[in-house]
Amino acid sequence: MNAIEVRDLTKRFKDKIAVNNVSFKIKEGELFALLGTNGAGKTTTIKMLSGLILPTSGEILINNMDMKKDVFKIKEILNVSPQETAIAPNLTVLENLKFMAGIYQIESKDKKIKELVDIFKLNEILNKRAKTLSGGWQRRLSIAISLINDPKILFLDEPTLGLDVIARKELWKIINSLKGKITIILTTHYMEEAEALSDRIGIMSNGVMVDIGTSEELIKKTKAKNFEDAFVAIATGGEL
Amino acid sequence: MRMICFAKRNFMELTRDVLSLVFEIALPIFLLFIFQQIKIPGDTFKLVNFTPGIIIFGFAFITLFTSTLVAKDRSTSLLIRLGTSPMKPRDYILGYILSLIPIIIIQNVLFFAAAILLGLNFSVSIIWTILISIIVSILFIAMGILIGSLVTEKASGGVGSIVVQLVVFTSGMYFSRELVGAFFAKVCEILPFESSLNIIKGFLNNDFSLISLRNIIVFSLWTIIILIISIIVFKKKMVSDNK
Numbered sequence: 001m002n003a004i005e006v007r008d009l010t011k012r013f014k015d016k017i018a019v020n021n022v023s024f025k026i027k028e029g030e031l032f033a034l035l036g037t038n039g040a041g042k043t044t045t046i047k048m049l050s051g052l053i054l055p056t057s058g059e060i061l062i063n064n065m066d067m068k069k070d071v072f073k074i075k076e077i078l079n080v081s082p083q084e085t086a087i088a089p090n091l092t093v094l095e096n097l098k099f100m101a102g103i104y105q106i107e108s109k110d111k112k113i114k115e116l117v118d119i120f121k122l123n124e125i126l127n128k129r130a131k132t133l134s135g136g137w138q139r140r141l142s143i144a145i146s147l148i149n150d151p152k153i154l155f156l157d158e159p160t161l162g163l164d165v166i167a168r169k170e171l172w173k174i175i176n177s178l179k180g181k182i183t184i185i186l187t188t189h190y191m192e193e194a195e196a197l198s199d200r201i202g203i204m205s206n207g208v209m210v211d212i213g214t215s216e217e218l219i220k221k222t223k224a225k226n227f228e229d230a231f232v233a234i235a236t237g238g239e240l
Numbered sequence: 241m242r243m244i245c246f247a248k249r250n251f252m253e254l255t256r257d258v259l260s261l262v263f264e265i266a267l268p269i270f271l272l273f274i275f276q277q278i279k280i281p282g283d284t285f286k287l288v289n290f291t292p293g294i295i296i297f298g299f300a301f302i303t304l305f306t307s308t309l310v311a312k313d314r315s316t317s318l319l320i321r322l323g324t325s326p327m328k329p330r331d332y333i334l335g336y337i338l339s340l341i342p343i344i345i346i347q348n349v350l351f352f353a354a355a356i357l358l359g360l361n362f363s364v365s366i367i368w369t370i371l372i373s374i375i376v377s378i379l380f381i382a383m384g385i386l387i388g389s390l391v392t393e394k395a396s397g398g399v400g401s402i403v404v405q406l407v408v409f410t411s412g413m414y415f416s417r418e419l420v421g422a423f424f425a426k427v428c429e430i431l432p433f434e435s436s437l438n439i440i441k442g443f444l445n446n447d448f449s450l451i452s453l454r455n456i457i458v459f460s461l462w463t464i465i466i467l468i469i470s471i472i473v474f475k476k477k478m479v480s481d482n483k
Contacts, residue, residue, distance in 0.1 A: 050324040051323075051324060052320065052323045052324055072326050072328070075324060075325060075326040076326050078324065079324065079325075080320070080321060080324040082317035082320045082321060083317065084316065084317040085316075085317065086316065086317035086318050086320060086321035087316075087318065088249055088252075088253060088318060089253075089316070090252065090253045090256040090257070091249065091252055091253070095249075095252065099245060099248070099249045100321075100325075102241070102242070102244075102245030102248075103242055103245055103246065103322065103325050103326075103327060104325060104326070105241055105242065142317075145321070146321075155324075
């Protein structure tokens, strides 16, 4: 079953086309990486898929529900970890988790919070105010919050941006543990991250989905030495 | 439920900012105390007239800190996260308004406690004044939401300060508008602060002749219009901020 189906998706901002006639499908439980250079249209695509902004035209089906008709039903089953850390700064880690559990009206709130605290090892910082945490811990909390409603679809927008190697590897481990259970759409600028984590990769350039495939398929197709070279070849149309 | 949850979070954010509590509560009480020590002649600074002025002055800081909270929420990714949740626009607006009601009640109780200590007679009118103040405060909260939706976190402090100054100079809390000329008196009539003050004064003094029909119309129109505009602008900004 397809978790996400996108047909002819277009987003226009005044005279600029951010996303141009993009179509693709993502299977249930798949980890799909969305790559592209700056301004390629990745974040705009994610914002449309998560119901944050409306497309100019095109169709988005999430678990066979139409984004235009069932946006609030869809929002119950998805969650997003935005590019910048999305937490309430003056609230403690525990209060942040409780706050978002309330927003999603989670019934077994305490059980879910305990589960997330264990997975993300948040115990030692549970009563610290979010604004006092390091960037790595804030990001960890932000991703933990995005799992509060047991989403069927999770959008991770550059989840490891600005993190040190150890924090990044730790997050990779957590993301890997979610694979198969949740459909994940990941955007990243780190090629090795996309290669290590994703089942399939979509490459966007100038608002267009240029190619989709596994990392091996894309390397083979471009006859590149490694995935980074394959990405460059696809994103630039072979100009570099 | 979502609205209550959001309101609870906003309340915690607001009350954990010590500076906001100083300006919203401590400064007005300090002014109330100081002006009672000076013994200025005339009716303006009598406790029954000046305490309502202090309430309005405290509300001006509610506008300032509400605008900062809304602007801060817009500048962080928290609103993006909430925007992808099943929260509806009314949950945000009512969540902001509800979070401030307990602060308004605490403000009022402390202002009146201080006024009673300074010599104001306790009466049932005080309870009615607190209740009517909650309604009046909606105008100031809506102004905060509107300013916070329009400007950045840094600018919200400056714009909020303008509201504080407008309240000071056009509400009549320090001087009667008749003292400052016809043009300025007209400005005071048109802006909602003098009307807000007169409504609160009328209830505290149990003298409804202090509240004119113009006061009710001006206050109601401003409150309804600002509330509607703040909802529209906040909704629009939530989308445009995410482009």
